[in-house]
Amino acid sequence: MSTAPSNATPARDQGDRHDPAEAAASRRSPLRRLLRDPQAVISAGILLVIVALGLLTPLITDHGPNQASLDAINADAGSHGYLLGGDKSGRDIFARLLSSVNTSVVAALIGTGIALAIGVAFGLIGGYYDRRLRAVTEWVFSLVMTFPGLLLLIVLLPVTNGDYRVTMMIFGVLLSPGVYRLVRNLVLSVRSELYVDAARVSGLPDRRILSRHILYTVRGPVVIATAFLAGASIGVQSGLAFLGVGPSTVPSFGAMIADGFTNFYEEPLQFLWPSLTLGVITASLVLLGNSLRDVLEGGRPEPSRITAPAPRPTTGLTTGAGSSGLLTVEDLALAYPTSSGELKEVVSGVTLSLEAGETLGLVGESGSGKTQTAFAILGVLPAEAVVTRGSVRLDGRELLGLSERELCGVRGRAVTYVPQEPMSNLDPSSTVGSQLVEGIRTTTPMSRREAGERALALLSRVGISDPRRVFASYPHQISGGMAQRVLIAGAVASRPLLLIADEPTTALDVTVQAEILDLLRDLRKELNMALLLVTHDFGVVADSCDRVAVMQQGEIVETGDVLDLFSAPRHPYTRTLLDSLLDENSARTDQPGVADESWQKEAR
Amino acid sequence: MTAPLLDLSGLRVTYPGRGFRARPHEVLHGVSLLAREGETLGIVGESGSGKTTLGRAVLGLVTPSGGHVRFRGRDITHASRKERRALARDIQVVFQDPYSSLNPALAVGDILSEPLTTQGATTREARDRIAELLDQVGLPKDAARRLPREFSGGQRQRVAIARALASEPSLIVCDEPVSALDLTTRARVLDLFVDIQRRTSVAYLFISHDLAVIRHVSHRVSVMRGGEIVETGDAGQVTSLPRHPYTQMLLLAAPVPDPVAQRERRQERHRLLARERAEPGAVERVEQGTDPGQFGS
Numbered sequence: 001m002s003t004a005p006s007n008a009t010p011a012r013d014q015g016d017r018h019d020p021a022e023a024a025a026s027r028r029s030p031l032r033r034l035l036r037d038p039q040a041v042i043s044a045g046i047l048l049v050i051v052a053l054g055l056l057t058p059l060i061t062d063h064g065p066n067q068a069s070l071d072a073i074n075a076d077a078g079s080h081g082y083l084l085g086g087d088k089s090g091r092d093i094f095a096r097l098l099s100s101v102n103t104s105v106v107a108a109l110i111g112t113g114i115a116l117a118i119g120v121a122f123g124l125i126g127g128y129y130d131r132r133l134r135a136v137t138e139w140v141f142s143l144v145m146t147f148p149g150l151l152l153l154i155v156l157l158p159v160t161n162g163d164y165r166v167t168m169m170i171f172g173v174l175l176s177p178g179v180y181r182l183v184r185n186l187v188l189s190v191r192s193e194l195y196v197d198a199a200r201v202s203g204l205p206d207r208r209i210l211s212r213h214i215l216y217t218v219r220g221p222v223v224i225a226t227a228f229l230a231g232a233s234i235g236v237q238s239g240l241a242f243l244g245v246g247p248s249t250v251p252s253f254g255a256m257i258a259d260g261f262t263n264f265y266e267e268p269l270q271f272l273w274p275s276l277t278l279g280v281i282t283a284s285l286v287l288l289g290n291s292l293r294d295v296l297e298g299g300r301p302e303p304s305r306i307t308a309p310a311p312r313p314t315t316g317l318t319t320g321a322g323s324s325g326l327l328t329v330e331d332l333a334l335a336y337p338t339s340s341g342e343l344k345e346v347v348s349g350v351t352l353s354l355e356a357g358e359t360l361g362l363v364g365e366s367g368s369g370k371t372q373t374a375f376a377i378l379g380v381l382p383a384e385a386v387v388t389r390g391s392v393r394l395d396g397r398e399l400l401g402l403s404e405r406e407l408c409g410v411r412g413r414a415v416t417y418v419p420q421e422p423m424s425n426l427d428p429s430s431t432v433g434s435q436l437v438e439g440i441r442t443t444t445p446m447s448r449r450e451a452g453e454r455a456l457a458l459l460s461r462v463g464i465s466d467p468r469r470v471f472a473s474y475p476h477q478i479s480g481g482m483a484q485r486v487l488i489a490g491a492v493a494s495r496p497l498l499l500i501a502d503e504p505t506t507a508l509d510v511t512v513q514a515e516i517l518d519l520l521r522d523l524r525k526e527l528n529m530a531l532l533l534v535t536h537d538f539g540v541v542a543d544s545c546d547r548v549a550v551m552q553q554g555e556i557v558e559t560g561d562v563l564d565l566f567s568a569p570r571h572p573y574t575r576t577l578l579d580s581l582l583d584e585n586s587a588r589t590d591q592p593g594v595a596d597e598s599w600q601k602e603a604r
Numbered sequence: 605m606t607a608p609l610l611d612l613s614g615l616r617v618t619y620p621g622r623g624f625r626a627r628p629h630e631v632l633h634g635v636s637l638l639a640r641e642g643e644t645l646g647i648v649g650e651s652g653s654g655k656t657t658l659g660r661a662v663l664g665l666v667t668p669s670g671g672h673v674r675f676r677g678r679d680i681t682h683a684s685r686k687e688r689r690a691l692a693r694d695i696q697v698v699f700q701d702p703y704s705s706l707n708p709a710l711a712v713g714d715i716l717s718e719p720l721t722t723q724g725a726t727t728r729e730a731r732d733r734i735a736e737l738l739d740q741v742g743l744p745k746d747a748a749r750r751l752p753r754e755f756s757g758g759q760r761q762r763v764a765i766a767r768a769l770a771s772e773p774s775l776i777v778c779d780e781p782v783s784a785l786d787l788t789t790r791a792r793v794l795d796l797f798v799d800i801q802r803r804t805s806v807a808y809l810f811i812s813h814d815l816a817v818i819r820h821v822s823h824r825v826s827v828m829r830g831g832e833i834v835e836t837g838d839a840g841q842v843t844s845l846p847r848h849p850y851t852q853m854l855l856l857a858a859p860v861p862d863p864v865a866q867r868e869r870r871q872e873r874h875r876l877l878a879r880e881r882a883e884p885g886a887v888e889r890v891e892q893g894t895d896p897g898q899f900g901s
Binding site for chain 1: 802
């Protein structure tokens with residue numbers, strides 16, 4: 001089996017690239033990636049230095065934070081051995097600052113710790129277990145959320161005796177609903193993952209599933225939240241101290257700011273130091289939190305958009321054989337920028353042509369570039385895609401390089417599109433009818449009433465037995481097959497020259513698929529419309545196509561008449577594909593239950 | 605005669621309705637079927653037929669509201685967590701989506717050691733067994749150290765198969781295990797399934813919407829529609845000469861990769877549809893004649 005070097009259809013699944021170097025890079029531990037982020041290193045460094053200074057207070061200064069000296073009142077910086085001077089009570093500002101750091105750290109640890117312990121534990125329980133238990137936890141945490149936080153902390157002052165540690169415990173409880181909701185939502189989203197089911201089938205006890213499979217996914221966002229919770233705890237503790245809640249003997253940024261505030265006109269610097277330190281601490285926490293988020297959640301940097309080099313239209317040169325057709329694609333190549341900034345080609349030199357009324361099957365496995373080719377013809381490539389060369393001509397007119405506005409005159413009128421997932425291509429918030437009417441009126445100016453009648457006629461044309469009911473329905477009220485019929489109705493409304501259908505039946509049941517293929521065949525005949533059918537299914541090709549183009553890794557390896565291709569494939573890749581088909585003759589014939597004994601021994 | 609490996613009788617599954625006081629919604633209406641040791645029982649049906657729910661009920665991931673699931677004669681319909689853990693040695697699963705069925709954060713070796721250590725294997729035993737398993741599903745030895753995202757879809761599905769095989773089960777529920785795979789990969793993974801069955805005589809409950817896939821791996825086939833089994837029988841017969849009109853329709857709707865044969869099949873389908881339109885009761889009458897849950901042969 002190959003490692004599928006370019007198993008990427010960038011528009012569809014960005015995450016599925018099997019680039020070994022990239023995979024290895026993302027396998028590198030988050031901590032290592034964090035160390036390469038200057039913002040994280042600087043903010044974490046600042047925090048470490050501040051915390052370390054706080055811990056080393058007794059070694060750095062020989063004055064206690066509450067040790068007052070009458071002759072040092074409002075002393076200048078440096079005098080009396082006071083590095084930053086004395087405050088209005090003659091206490092060492094520097095010593096008080098360092099002790100305030102310790103207070104803040106303790107406040108942050110208590111507040112965050114309690115919030116995390118309660119929030120994570122109940123988030124796991126509420127998310128993982130059944131609905132009844134969740135209803136209870138949900139109710140309790142919603143109740144906690146309604147408490148007015150700061151007010152409650154002040155009101156509870158007689159209970160806490162003003163001890164900021166007890167206050168922070170209560171504040172932790174008040175913070176826990178946020179953590180609870182975060183964890184609960186994350187758990188709900190991974191609980192239905194198949195790997196959790198597989199773990200349950202393996203007989204893993206709940207506790208192991210929670211700790212091994214679920215906590216792991218929850219971990220990242222919780223680490224991020226922790227940084228912000230710590231900031232919030234420090235802020236609230238300082239705020240309460242500023243308001244004068246709690247004993248004045250506990251050095252705290254809040255109390256220092258309050259002191260400095262009253263002394264502002266005489267000694268403005270007394271106000272500055274605590275404010276600055278508090279600001280630096282909280283800002284560092286927020287910045288560190290953002291860096292953590294980038295590393296743990298954001299992952300890779302967005303590839304920046306590279307302006308497309310002007311495509312080299314080959315007009316004038318090839319007015320020969322191929323150009324008589326309705327659609328002519330010549331030497332089309334397109335590329336996507338990789339995270340290293342280089343361009344990676346996903347379609348390299350595709351040439352194909354389509355006559356009016358003809359069906360061409362574009363076949364290939366995932367990552368072969370068939371959808372990208374279709375998108376390039378439609379002019380709906382994602383912004384970062386770059387068309388490096390080639391030409392796409394419809395009825396002799398070059399489509400590459402047209403402005404968005406000019407393209408709108410082509411798309412939806414001469415060329416229309418039917419997608420793979422009918423449901424996700426209908427707006428769930430408005431009725432099927434209004435979406436059809438809107439589409440019809442964009443391409444052909446007519447009154448709302450006329451467009452409505454036209455939509456109804458189209459709906460019954462595509463085989464919907466009760467068009468009025470479907471017209472008034474919302475997308476979720478109709479089945480997938482019905483939705484695909486609706487999209488086909490919208491696509492043929494403008495009587496297009498070319499319909500591009502990208503795996504139009506892949507998401508549908510076989511019986512519905514057969515009906516949709518019948519419908520497309522009938523419509524094509526009726527409108528003399530060309531059909532470009534992108535598919536991976538050779539059964540669909542055999543059923544509906546006149547000619548086939550086989551794509552492999554961005555190139556067309558073989559084009560031919562459908563009968564010839566099936567009876568005498570020329571390219572080895574086409575042969576491999578056809579050999580992999582499971583046909584009527586591949587029925588299993590051996591009898592069950594007779595395991596080869598020699599094999600069995602070997603396997604043990 | 606010893607009890608069959610898996611015996612479902614009158615199995616019903618009801619999902620609670622969504623919203624306040626919504627009516628519960630029954631998705632399996634009394635399904636009965638038997639699976640023998642070492643055979644593949646294919647379950648084919650369209651979306652909404654209840655085939656996935658059937659598999660989940662066998663695995664204990666949904667609780668049946670009626671009927672019985674018997675494994676080697678033992679009733680496991682309402683097995684406790686502890687009993688399930690013991691059963692995990694015998695009943696395993698391979699899911700459809702090779703992307704979400706493997707924990708993205710765990711290395712392949714950890715994924716494979718999980719079922720082994722749960723069953724009480726030591727780290728050393730587990731490591732030896734993992735090397736054996738990787739070899740058995742055709743993955744390189746260093747795969748154990750790598751993360752799932754470093755593998756292609758087909759390789760991930762091989763990891764999932766290796767995980768299922770780890771405890772040497774006697775039944776593996778395969779829920780659309782090849783639907784998400786490319787054509788060439790699909791053929792190889794199916795061959796791997798057959799190959800493993802020949803070596804280990806594990807039985808498969810093989811769920812798929814694709815008759816061609818079912819035909820390729822199954823000894824016997826049950827056709828499901830709307831939470832009921834409409835036809836059970838020998839794989840060759842059900843997938844080539846079906847008796848029930850619904851199965852006939854299913855067979856004719858699946859396009860054959862051969863333009864000439866497909867044209868004939870399409871015409872035949874149109875004839876069947878025309879007949880059905882002329883005589884709408886035909887399906888119901890045949891349904892009463894069949895006896896689901898019995899061996900076809």
